[in-house]
Amino acid sequence: MHYRPNTVAKSLATQRRNIKICVILHIQGNLFFDDVVSGVEKAAAEIKDFGIAVTVRRGANFDVECQLRNIDAAVHEGCRAIILVPINDPRITTRLNDLHDTGVPVIFLTSYLEQTACLCHVGCDYYKAGRIAAELFNLVSGGRGRIGIVTPPCTLLGVNLRIQGLRSAIEQEYPGMRLVALSEVPGDEVLAYRYTRDMLLAHPELDCVFYSIGGLSSGLKAIAELDPQHKLRIVSLDMIQPIVDAVKGGMIMATICQEPIAQGYTAIKVAFDYLLAHTEPALKNILIDPSIKIRQSFHETGISGAVLADPDRSVDAASCVPFS
Amino acid sequence: MHYRPNTVAKSLATQRRNIKICVILHIQGNLFFDDVVSGVEKAAAEIKDFGIAVTVRRGANFDVECQLRNIDAAVHEGCRAIILVPINDPRITTRLNDLHDTGVPVIFLTSYLEQTACLCHVGCDYYKAGRIAAELFNLVSGGRGRIGIVTPPCTLLGVNLRIQGLRSAIEQEYPGMRLVALSEVPGDEVLAYRYTRDMLLAHPELDCVFYSIGGLSSGLKAIAELDPQHKLRIVSLDMIQPIVDAVKGGMIMATICQEPIAQGYTAIKVAFDYLLAHTEPALKNILIDPSIKIRQSFHETGISGAVLADPDRSVDAASCVPFS
DNA sequence: CTGTTAGCGCATTCAC
DNA sequence: GTGAATGCGCTAACAG
Secondary structure (H helix, E strand, O other), X not given: OOOOOOHHHHHHHHHHHOEEEEEEEOOOOOHHHHHHHHHXXXXXXXXXXXXXXXXXXXXXXXXXXXXXXXXXXXXXXXXXXXXXXXXXXXXXXXXXXXXXXXXOOEEEEOOOOOOOOOOEEEEEOHHHHHHHHHHHHHHHOOOOOEEEEEEOOOOOHHHHHXXXXXXXXXXXXXXXXXXXXXXXXXXXXXXXXXXXHHHHHHOXXXXXXXXXXXXXXXXXXXXXXXXXXOXXXXXXXXXXXXXHHHHHOOOOOEEEEOOHHHXXXXXXHHHHHHHHHOOXXXXXXXXXXXXXXXXXXXXXXXXXXXXXXXXXXXXOHHHHOOOO | OOOOOOHHHHHHXXXXXXXXXXXXXXXXXXXXXXXXXXXXXXXXXXXXXXXXXXXEEEOOOOOHHHHHHHHHHHHHOOOOEEEEOOOOOHHHHHHHHHHHHOOXXXXXXXXXXXXXXXXXXXXXXXXXXXXXXXXXXXXXXXXOOEEEEEEOOOOOHHHHHHHHHHHHHHHHHOOOOEEEEEEXXXXXXXXXXXXXXXXXXXXXXXXXXXXXXXXOOHHHHHHHHHOOOXXXXXXXXXXXXXXXHHHHOOOOOEEEEOOHHHHHHHHHHHHHHHHHHOOOOOOOEEXXXXXXXXXXXXXXXXXXXXXXXXXXXXXXXXXXXXXX
């Protein structure tokens, strides 16, 4: 027949079951993941009235045992779906596959594990982000740029994909561009400064830098010292505060945002749809499009405030005659 | 106390009232507004279970009488909120102010009228879009670009704001840039071709073109004929099909998307929140951020399909050693 | 195992 | 006017 169950009535009836979703991260003190969490919390607030509670557990950085404990704790408190930023470790894979067999769905967030059962992966199109970076450099360098990359370790999935994207775009489409240097920086401000500085000193021909360690801003200081005139074209990642400041200040030309808030939000919504409507996501890989932000993207117009018409900028047809 | 009404229960109880939202446009056959409508429909599908119906009325282009009739019809069928793409005419203003007095909220979509009571305006930050265009030209022209603009009539609110944004950015921040020509094209393919061609012929010094009449693609043909080598830097608006094709083909350098789907979606959500929770929007002006799309933004990675791991692009740490 | 009923939290209606 | 009862559409617990 034409019967469509009514989601609202269904969730009202289901409220008493006290459904829980658990989000597990293994990163502390990272601005990008703070935004992921705020996306999670935004979605959590929206689905609270549906009788679904969301709890977030932030484990220690890359601590496998801690992540395993968090998974156990989540199961123990009876959670009905797990959203996970996974650590790439066989113990996690094993644990998640077991979980899947017991009927608890797993949603990967920002990264995923191969050979591991899951409902889906919610992330960003890291590969495309890399290709976009390549194109930006191509556009501003007249197709003859010399690129250096400062990056987290390439063993991380997203990082690897991003660099492959940049590389493949250059090879396939921008023959005049060159990838000249790549510097992998472990998570440490001191090393970020040193590696960035060393790269620039070792490669004076560099005119483009892909600074993809936004969490570490001391590398930006190294760049500022060695390039006080802002001759280098710098593209970075995400809209965390130090990056935004550098874009506004004219030091960074563009930043490619991996939409952490949307990622967190979407992951919760996938879990929600699964728990309430038993809807499996249409795609195993839900990739949020990276977005490009430049200086003017952060321009405060003032028009978005409380009043409709901004007296400084109301419609003025007379101002629109041709000019010279 | 700490009482928070439960939205779900409330809407279940309210279902019998058969609430209606009416969306009224005055544009036919415009791809941008097709996307606005699809955003509306997406939100409509989501709130259907809440017992709220959405109907869309698309009137004749800029026909004031028709828009007035549509408003009357909406009121007559008992709709509880009106979402309107307004025509700038005093009769509309009068009618809307009357409506407001009878308690029917009006939400402006993509444009608004001054001196007119409304719940809020949902649009795009047109001013910022203009500033972004200016910055893109500045970036790729080494700060010495000569800009020509092809635009719809500046009497339209968004159009005017956009051009003011571009202009003010140039005046304030890009002293080496010049606005050389502005061509206002009424909605007509023949004129679009002719005006665009005339502008290019009259201004051989032009190296940047802001082609902001995406609905009319014959101007692009004029550009293609006069600039077969793609020496002009072209920035356009929105992601409608002819523009996307031209970006993919390398003719258009970048397009600034005014997020029609998000605008339509947001307008419905505002009405929904008002009708169900009696929540007034926090801002009178809800401005969606314009987004920048370049060629690689349209790159199909293939990874977003049904499988998680793309064998062509799985993690390969060995590929990430430094190169030359 | 199938059929019936209570109740999720609220708005509306009806009785007083 | 104030207060109690009904039902929105569904799930869960219950009874047969």
